[in-house]
Amino acid sequence: MAARAETAGVAQSKKEGSRGRTDLAGYLFVAPFLLAYAAFLIFPVLLGLRMSFFNASLVGTDSQFLGLANYRELLGDSDFWGSLWHTVLFTLLSTPPLVILALVFALLANRAIPARWFFRLSFFAPWVLPSSVVALIWVWLYQPGFGLINSYLVMLGLPEVAWLPDESVAMFSVVIATVWWTLGFNFILYLAGLQEIPQDVYDAAATDGAGPFAQVRWITIPLLTRTTLLVLTLQIFASLNVFDQIYIMNTSGGLNYTATRPIIQYIYEQGFTSYRVGFASAMSYVFFMLVLVVGLAQFAVSSRRRRDA
Amino acid sequence: MALDTPSAPERSEATGKPLQDRVMGWIAFAVLTLAAIVWLIPLLWALDTALKTEADTTTVPVTWIPPSGFTLESFWQILSAGNMLRWYFNSFLTSSIITLLVVLLGSLAAFGFSRVAFRGRRLLFLVIIAGLIIPPQILIVPLFAEMDALGFVDTYWGIILPQIAAPLSVFIFKQFFDGIPHELEDAARVDGASRFRIYWQIWMPLARPAIAAVAIFTFVISWNNFLWPFIIVTNTDMMTIPVGIATVQSSYGVRYADIMASAVLAGLPLIIVFLFFQRQIVQGVAGTGLKG
Numbered sequence: 001m002a003a004r005a006e007t008a009g010v011a012q013s014k015k016e017g018s019r020g021r022t023d024l025a026g027y028l029f030v031a032p033f034l035l036a037y038a039a040f041l042i043f044p045v046l047l048g049l050r051m052s053f054f055n056a057s058l059v060g061t062d063s064q065f066l067g068l069a070n071y072r073e074l075l076g077d078s079d080f081w082g083s084l085w086h087t088v089l090f091t092l093l094s095t096p097p098l099v100i101l102a103l104v105f106a107l108l109a110n111r112a113i114p115a116r117w118f119f120r121l122s123f124f125a126p127w128v129l130p131s132s133v134v135a136l137i138w139v140w141l142y143q144p145g146f147g148l149i150n151s152y153l154v155m156l157g158l159p160e161v162a163w164l165p166d167e168s169v170a171m172f173s174v175v176i177a178t179v180w181w182t183l184g185f186n187f188i189l190y191l192a193g194l195q196e197i198p199q200d201v202y203d204a205a206a207t208d209g210a211g212p213f214a215q216v217r218w219i220t221i222p223l224l225t226r227t228t229l230l231v232l233t234l235q236i237f238a239s240l241n242v243f244d245q246i247y248i249m250n251t252s253g254g255l256n257y258t259a260t261r262p263i264i265q266y267i268y269e270q271g272f273t274s275y276r277v278g279f280a281s282a283m284s285y286v287f288f289m290l291v292l293v294v295g296l297a298q299f300a301v302s303s304r305r306r307r308d309a
Numbered sequence: 310m311a312l313d314t315p316s317a318p319e320r321s322e323a324t325g326k327p328l329q330d331r332v333m334g335w336i337a338f339a340v341l342t343l344a345a346i347v348w349l350i351p352l353l354w355a356l357d358t359a360l361k362t363e364a365d366t367t368t369v370p371v372t373w374i375p376p377s378g379f380t381l382e383s384f385w386q387i388l389s390a391g392n393m394l395r396w397y398f399n400s401f402l403t404s405s406i407i408t409l410l411v412v413l414l415g416s417l418a419a420f421g422f423s424r425v426a427f428r429g430r431r432l433l434f435l436v437i438i439a440g441l442i443i444p445p446q447i448l449i450v451p452l453f454a455e456m457d458a459l460g461f462v463d464t465y466w467g468i469i470l471p472q473i474a475a476p477l478s479v480f481i482f483k484q485f486f487d488g489i490p491h492e493l494e495d496a497a498r499v500d501g502a503s504r505f506r507i508y509w510q511i512w513m514p515l516a517r518p519a520i521a522a523v524a525i526f527t528f529v530i531s532w533n534n535f536l537w538p539f540i541i542v543t544n545t546d547m548m549t550i551p552v553g554i555a556t557v558q559s560s561y562g563v564r565y566a567d568i569m570a571s572a573v574l575a576g577l578p579l580i581i582v583f584l585f586f587q588r589q590i591v592q593g594v595a596g597t598g599l600k601g
Contacts, residue, residue: 025504026430029421033414033479034433040452040474041440048451056454105344111337120591121584122345125352128579128590130533132555136572137355140565148354151371180351185594192595212333241446244535248555264446264536271450272540284447295442 052281063278070282080283082258083266084290086171090246090262091239093175098235099228101179102186107216109187110194120191124184131181131244138177138245139164139253164249170256174246181245182238186231193227194220229302236298240291243268263287359383359570366565383570392545393574396553400532403468403549407531408524410469415478415523416516420508422479423486424494434483440476449540456541467541468549472531478523485519486512522593525586529579550575 052070056063074080109119126134141148142163150160163173197220205215221228243264249255250265263283271280357373358366362382365375387393421427422434452471453462461467489512497507513520538549545557554571583590 023425023427023504026421026425026427029425029504029508030418030430030433033418033437033474036410036414036470036474037437037440037476040455040471041443041448041476044448044451044455044471045443047455048448051451051454105341108337108341111334114338117587119341119345120587122348124591125580125583126348128529128533128583129576130551130579131535132551133572133576136554136568137351140358140569141351141354146367146369146371148350148371151369155370180348188591188594212330237444241444243446248535252555267447268449268536268540272453277450277454280450284450288444288447291444291447292442 048281048284051278052285054278056278056281057275066278070279071286074279074283074286079266080263083261083263084287086260087240087242087262087264087287089171090174090178090242090260091236093171094178094239094242095232095235097175097179098183098186098239099231102183102231103190103224103228105183105187106190106194107220109191120184120188123187126181127184129181132248134177134181135245135248135253138173138180139249139255142173142253164253164255167256167259170259174242174249174255174260177245177249178242186235189231189234190224190227193224197223225305229298229305233298233302236294237291240294355569355576356573358566359573361566363564363566383564383566384574386567387571387574391571392548392553392557393550393571395546396548396550397578399465399468399547400549400551403465403538404528404532406465406469407472408527410473411475411478411527412520412524414473415475416482416513416520417508418479419482419486420512423483424507424512425504434479437476437479440474441480445471446536449536452537453540461541463542463544463547465547468538468547471537471541472534475527478527481523482516482519485516489515518589518592521586521589525582525589526593529582529590532579 051063053066053068054063055066055070105119105123109116142150144150144160144162147163149163153160161169163169201219201223202215205219210218241264242262246255246260246262247265247268250257250260264287267280267283267287270276270283354373360379360381360383361375362377362380365372365377368376418437422430448471456462456467456471461470493511493515494507497511502510532549533551534549535551535555539552539556542548542552545553548556554575
């Protein structure tokens with residue numbers, strides 16, 4: 001459907017282009033949005049770039065040009081690399097379950113007809129909650145002793161886990177809470193993708209003797225490639241920007257700081273706690289470049305996939 | 310995108326497909342039900358805790374049914390003593406204005422891009438779409454500096470303005486407008502309607518599904534936004550709900566029933582919105598699939 005709309009749009013604009021007329025009303029329609037876009041997206045992007053070359057502070061005006069000094073400093077800053085690594089680690093740990101579990105649940109939900117609204121509600125409802133609610137709930141669930149999870153572990157005869165303070169567990173605790181929180185979004189995307197696969201394809205395969213698992217392996221998953229690429233892309237970008245739940249579990253729940261602090265949190269601390277605005281801006285830019293590289297790599301992969309398909 | 314259309318198992322049962330298929334269906338149902346229950350437990354546990362007396366929250370082993378019975382005490386405590394109502398108002402006001410502006414600016418721009426020929430429109434549209442790759446999180450420092458210079462720190466406009474530049478809404482509206490046939494518009498133009506009237510009286514009523522999707526999404530996302538309000542607001546009275554309960558939570562001490570009551574109160578409006586607009590939200594999410 002999208003592809004068709006796209007082609008129609010292109011054909012349409014060609015037609016008008018060949019007529020070669022410009023309608024000034026067009027500028028009036030796009031102007032309000034463009035104004036907001038320029039003021040609150042483009043301008044801060046440029047302002048941030050400028051700040052990154054200065055010894056800027058948020059309060060004072062006397063900022064001093066430093067050239068690349070901020071960038072040079074952050075390359076040698078182990079806290080920068082550490083927090084960048086936490087962001088990457090969070091992305092590496094959270095993306096596979098968020099994609100695979102969402103796919104499995106969607107495949108099952110697509111079979112299990114009764115009460116599909118119930119599954120949608122259970123998996124998707126957490127997604128509408130604010131991050132701070134999610135963080136508070138999970139800090140509570142992870143409590144030692146009287147926390148629900150540890151309490152059940154003890155009942156099963158298992159040892160308690162120090163979910164939040166233990167350096168080797170802390171990141172997993174964040175990932176578990178995040179999977180619970182955001183899986184529903186991917187679940188819905190997969191459910192929508194599954195609805196677009198026509199039934200006759202399965203009927204034909206069944207006639208040829210393909211069992212349920214063979215059908216999933218050879219029909220469903222290949223036909224879901226576009227959806228999977230979309231889910232992966234959205235997921236990786238969302239995960240790279242992790243901040244809220246880690247920060248809140250940090251400050252209000254005693255989540256291990258040194259094992260989890262993500263890059264956005266370090267940018268926030270440098271900019272708003274240490275008032276090193278130039279340094280924080282330089283960090284934002286290096287991080288943005290990383291996101292851009294990931295984005296370009298994904299674009300390259302998905303466009304090659306599309307050509308092959 | 311109709312998620313409720315019947316699919317595989319039901320049809321195969323009707324046409325008498327092999328028993329194996331039906332068994333698989335029931336196994337799938339059982340596994341999924343188990344997963345769904347696991348998913349609901351954190352929500353139910355939060356509600357359960359909020360309904361307990363403080364003393365009952367820390368009993369070991371844990372119990373779902375508290376020995377002293379359920380009580381609404383924590384809810385009254387939070388609503389009467391804290392700033393919760395003020396934060397509700399702040400969240401409601403800012404999210405509503407953001408939603409209104411995003412729908413209005415986005416649909417206007419999309420109409421321009423989709424339906425009016427003007428020089429440079431493809432380039433401009435490309436520039437806007439490029440904005441999708443900029444994570445708002447990296448802009449916190451320069452945006453704060455900008456808002457500070459404009460005197461918007463600790464104001465509603467400070468919360469609102471940075472959230473209205475939403476390229477995705479332009480994209481979604483344009484996709485929708487592109488799919489509407491031209492004949493309708495041509496007829497109106499023959500009748501001498503202005504561009505704006507065509508937008509307002511023909512296109513916007515037609516775009517109701519797109520408006521619903523963009524509006525509900527924008528509302529949920531701005532209501533839940535944590536990072537930006539957290540940065541631009543320092544005054545407790547100006548906080549939105551997510552910021553308020555996360556930062557002032559420490560003042561409750563370790564009163565778990567109160568903390569969970571505030572979490573439940575903060576999450577409740579969204580759950581209600583979700584229950585009412587389930588279909589639109591789900592289709593809105595599925596609609597982002599158009600991009601693929």
